[in-house]
Amino acid sequence: MRFADFFNALLEGKVIGQKCLDCGSYTCPPKATCDNCASRNLEAVELSGKGVVRTFTTTYVAPSGYTEEAPYTVAMVELDEGPWIVGRIDLPNEEIEKLGQDLIGARVSIYGKEFPTEPFYPDKKRRVVPMFKVEGLK
Amino acid sequence: MRDVAVLGVGMTKFGKHPDKSLVDLFAEAFFEAFEESNIELKDIQALYYGNFVGEMTDGSGNLSGFMADEIGLRGIPAIRYEGACASSSVAFREAVKAVSADYYDIVAVGGSERLYTAGTEIGTRALATAVDGVYEIAAGLTFPGVFALAARLYAKTYEIPLEELREMMAMVSVKNHKYGAINPKAQFYGKLGDLKVEDVLNSRMISSPLTLLDCCPMTDGGSAAIIAAADIAEDLVDTPVYVRGTGQSSAGGLFRQKEDIIRAIPRKKAAEMAFKEAKMTPEDIDFVEIHDCFTIAEIIATEAMGFFEYGQGCYAVRDGVTSIDGDLPVNPDGGLIGKGHPVGATGVSQVYSVVKQLRGEFRENPVKNAETGMTDTLGGDFGTLVNMILSIHRR
Numbered sequence: 001m002r003f004a005d006f007f008n009a010l011l012e013g014k015v016i017g018q019k020c021l022d023c024g025s026y027t028c029p030p031k032a033t034c035d036n037c038a039s040r041n042l043e044a045v046e047l048s049g050k051g052v053v054r055t056f057t058t059t060y061v062a063p064s065g066y067t068e069e070a071p072y073t074v075a076m077v078e079l080d081e082g083p084w085i086v087g088r089i090d091l092p093n094e095e096i097e098k099l100g101q102d103l104i105g106a107r108v109s110i111y112g113k114e115f116p117t118e119p120f121y122p123d124k125k126r127r128v129v130p131m132f133k134v135e136g137l138k
Numbered sequence: 139m140r141d142v143a144v145l146g147v148g149m150t151k152f153g154k155h156p157d158k159s160l161v162d163l164f165a166e167a168f169f170e171a172f173e174e175s176n177i178e179l180k181d182i183q184a185l186y187y188g189n190f191v192g193e194m195t196d197g198s199g200n201l202s203g204f205m206a207d208e209i210g211l212r213g214i215p216a217i218r219y220e221g222a223c224a225s226s227s228v229a230f231r232e233a234v235k236a237v238s239a240d241y242y243d244i245v246a247v248g249g250s251e252r253l254y255t256a257g258t259e260i261g262t263r264a265l266a267t268a269v270d271g272v273y274e275i276a277a278g279l280t281f282p283g284v285f286a287l288a289a290r291l292y293a294k295t296y297e298i299p300l301e302e303l304r305e306m307m308a309m310v311s312v313k314n315h316k317y318g319a320i321n322p323k324a325q326f327y328g329k330l331g332d333l334k335v336e337d338v339l340n341s342r343m344i345s346s347p348l349t350l351l352d353c354c355p356m357t358d359g360g361s362a363a364i365i366a367a368a369d370i371a372e373d374l375v376d377t378p379v380y381v382r383g384t385g386q387s388s389a390g391g392l393f394r395q396k397e398d399i400i401r402a403i404p405r406k407k408a409a410e411m412a413f414k415e416a417k418m419t420p421e422d423i424d425f426v427e428i429h430d431c432f433t434i435a436e437i438i439a440t441e442a443m444g445f446f447e448y449g450q451g452c453y454a455v456r457d458g459v460t461s462i463d464g465d466l467p468v469n470p471d472g473g474l475i476g477k478g479h480p481v482g483a484t485g486v487s488q489v490y491s492v493v494k495q496l497r498g499e500f501r502e503n504p505v506k507n508a509e510t511g512m513t514d515t516l517g518g519d520f521g522t523l524v525n526m527i528l529s530i531h532r533r
């Protein structure tokens with residue numbers, strides 16, 4: 001599975017990964033080998049697209065190519081199937097600051113959002129960011 | 139395998155060098171090392187050079203040949219090593235292996251980098267080339283971001299209120315700036331020596347919860363060392379410093395390491411490899427120069443290397459265990475936070491500090507009765523990890 005397949009699916013609202021036919025564990029984003037046992041006996045599957053925030057940070061000083069988007073909050077989410085992925089929290093900055101550490105453990109659903117690419121990004125047409133929509137917030 | 143020793147070490151002052159090129163910085167460090175090695179130029183058989191982002195900061199790649207030519211070693215094999223912030227530690231370890239394997243007798247090692255002069259935006263993007271270039275950079279993950287993610291996960295996992303952890307992290311900055319301020323080669327020499335915890339907490343937020351003073355600075359600088367087979371070294375210099383053990387390990391992106399990002403498993407593997415080779419344990423180490431690119435990074439490193447239990451490194455800082463007069467002095471040269479971090483040059487600058495300490499030449503901040511020291515260099519988000527143990531005792 002190519003990296004472009006992962007992002008194309010994300011823009012259609014799907015999170016795709018691989019199921020290992022040897023050990024049964026899931027790998028996402030895609031890899032040439034199972035992330036658990038290094039088997040190449042993998043099957044492409046659609047995942048639930050849901051998970052839990054495990055950690056996050058609001059970035060105020062962004063690299064060249066990303067400064068227009070700052071401040072933005074990068075998070076690592078553990079998918080219900082086990083893999084962790086990196087993306088951004090889809091919440092206003094003030095709300096994230098108010099939540100603080102309480103954001104950890106929040107349930108999220110995942111979708112893809114298109115951003116302009118930058119000179120060093122591998123996809124020269126666009127940059128797709130996994131977005132984490134926090135569920136059940138009052 | 140032969141024993142290997144360090145003949146001489148050199149480093150430029152770390153800081154801002156808009157008027158010196160990558161080649162100038164390396165050459166300056168190299169000749170300091172050369173002057174104390176009691177050899178002739180023609181004795182050097184190869185150059186192992188570390189640089190991370192010369193293409194982005196100076197528009198320059200293919201650097202090793204230019205380095206060798208500059209110092210008068212035209213024609214020798216010259217190799218550039220890239221392992222992000224651990225580039226020159228990788229170079230040093232490869233050099234040690236080549237001498238140990240009897241392929242060369244005497245070789246030069248070093249590195250140079252210019253991140254201060256590159257400016258914050260280019261510098262931040264250049265450093266971010268060490269995160270996963272497809273799946274992590276897409277979201278705009280930066281290096282402070284990597285360790286900010288680790289800090290929040292550390293607080294959550296070990297059930298420490300974040301504000302309490304931030305105070306202990308700030309103590310790392312206070313300690314390392316205190317030592318950096320008295321190291322003449324440090325970027326912050328004469329500055330920030332009496333920093334308070336509140337200053338760190340209240341400085342500008344970079345990537346929450348890390349403030350500017352939780353981060354090491356952007357730095358220009360160069361470093362160098364000359365190493366030789368131990369038998370040869372003993373004929374050349376009064377105090378050879380022996381390379382007793384080295385270790386190296388690797389990892390993929392943060393998202394592949396999951397909750398292990400606060401346990402730094404590659405570092406655990408690299409340190410265990412170095413201890414095994416040295417036939418030593420953490421108790422044999424008198425002090426360490428650790429990769430404190432961020433305050434939380436020093437805490438995680440001391441745990442992964444085996445000095446403290448997981449989740450206890452923060453209390454070691456708070457209780458003064460890692461101060462110069464504590465049981466395990468950490469970063470007596472100021473570390474990356476106080477001394478500066480010219481990434482490709484950092485690893486060999488740690489070797490410089492350990493060698494000077496062991497020879498009793500680190501007069502500004504001496505570790506009492508130091509006989510064995512250790513370095514720890516981290517490249518990327520644990521993608522390249524190198525540990526080295528140096529001692530005044532051969533075996």
Ligand SMILES: [Zn+2]
Binds near residue numbers: 024038
């Ligand atoms: Zn498997």
